[in-house]
Amino acid sequence: MLKGFKDFILRGNVIDLAVAVVIGAAFTAIVNTLVTAVFNPIIGALFNANDLKDALKVTIPTVSGGSATILFGAVIAAVIQFIIVAAVVYFALVLPINRLSKIAYAKLKKEEDATPADVPPTETELLIQIRDLLAGVPSPEGDHTLPSTAAGAQPSSGGRHAE
Incomplete structure (x- = not known):
């Protein structure tokens, strides 16, 4: 049981995920700041507020006679934060990885094209070749007709001998 747990913990994916979570938390702190x-503050200054969260406040009356405040500036701040995170993730992670993947794929494709594929024919291809040989149809690789037997005699089938 402990061996299985040890294998699970030391598996590469788990360690990579743990590192990603720690880096993600540190990155979140940077983006939030x-x-x-x-x-x-810059966008808040456009709306005569100290902070964007203080901008675009709408006060509405409540049923109990008090008031509630809708903070549209806070929503805009959250959207800006999301866009910044998305942009950094795209330009710092996704774009370089996609570029590296294209380069690696092109290199792999080039190597595949350079070396001929020594793939054996499929069962269907072999059966087609056998059928064509039996029918006397020349194959694309060359003429592989069956050798003829004695003058006009038909080859025996199933190993039987004529009686």
């Missing part, structure tokens, strides 16, 4: 410390 960037959005709250740089972008929110």
